[in-house]
Amino acid sequence: MSQQKIIVGYDGSPDARAAATWALDHAARTAATVTFLYAYEEPFWMPAASMVPTPAVRPPEDLQRTATTMLAQVTTAAARTHPTVTTETRTVIAFAGPALIAGSAQAETVVVGSRGHSAVAGLLGSVSVAVSAHAHCPVVVVRGEAPEGAPVVAGADGSAAxxxxxxxxxxxxxxxxxxxRVLGAWPPVTGLWETGPVITRSVTAEERKPFDDLVGEVREVHPDLEVVADAVVEHPAAALVRASASAQLLVVGSRGRGPVRGLLLGSVGQHLLRHSSCTVAVVHETRQDQ
Incomplete structure (x- = not known):
């Protein structure tokens, strides 16, 4: 990674404030710099039709003033709660997703809330999905509250990531x-038809070998780290969602070993961003700018 920088997508929403706290906590442990990035679209005027009123548009200077005030508030709060962390702010005129993806090329991690300010409450933010799929570095989507001392859970499926x-x-x-906790999940086998009964099976030693080899490498690199490895026969999405209930962070790859390799964010990853009980980190195989 080129430098220790964490970029936070910040729009002042409750989820963005949670993302800011996560990033500041992480920076306090790693001596990284936190950049709060606010992106907004420059408004434009549209002529009104004869029977349609012209929409009200805030002038650019008003948007800039609002952004400056909001970012000043978050950095002031950060100086109070995390005095050892260096913070900076950045405002860009752009869609939030592309702005964060571009910034990720020079970042260690991008951190976003699961939802931002939106007219459709309750839906997973499109920004978090897009950035998780296309960023050049790991993306952390902050969700829920972590239990004290809860483990980090990683999903390992034998894919390149x-x-x-x-x-x-x-x-x-x-x-x-x-x-x-390293979790490997092998889907159960069904009958000839999708509606057929599930056939009970266990994970063979041959199937487990790549999984066990990866776990062994982690133990060699981190000899003082407690590592628990579980291999289960269960759909990966279901197993990881269940594991998230007792975790503080769930780490998965941007793509799995599923049949649709062209998807930049696999179906399991998308499911977890919607249903995980804890914060989710999406990690790419390599930095996409390499």
């Missing part, structure tokens, strides 16, 4: 001084 997932998860667990 698994090594990067475990390396990131192990670093997070070591920084927090909590255990790391």
């Amino acid at each position: 698994s090594a990067a997932v475990l390396a990131f998860a192990a670093g997070q667990a070591a920084d927090r001084r909590v255990p790391l």
Whole structure:
């Protein structure tokens, strides 16, 4: 990673404030700089039709003033709660997703809330999905509240990203001084038809070998870290959601070993961003600018 910088997508919403707290806590442990980035679209005027009123548009200077005030408030609060962390602010005229993706090329981590200010409450923010799929570095989507001393959980499925997932998860667990739980989930086998009964099976030693090898490498790199490895026969999305209930961070790859390799954010990752009980980190196989 080119430098220790954490970028937080900040819009003043409750979820953005939670993302700011997560980033500041992480920076306090790693001596990283936190950049609060606020992106807004420059308004434009549209001529009104004969029977349609012209929409009210806030002038750019008003938006800039609002952004400056909001960012000043978050950095002032950060100086009070995390005095050892260096913070900076940045305002850009752009859509939030592309702005965060562009900034991720020079960042260690991008942190966002699961939802921002939106006209449709209760839906997963499109920004968190887009950034998780396309960023050049790990993306942390902050959700829920972590139980005290809860472990970090990593999903390892044998895909190309698994090594990067475990390396990131192990670093997070070591920084927090909590255990790391590595979860490998193999889907159950059904009959000839999707509606057929599930056939009970166990994970064979041959199937487990790549998983066990990855876990062994983590233990070699982090000999003082408590590492628990579980191999289960269960749909990966269901197993990881269940594990998230007792975790403080769930770490997964941006793509799994599923049949649709072209998806930049796999179906399991998208499911977790919507249903995980804890914060989710999405890790890419390599930095996409390399």
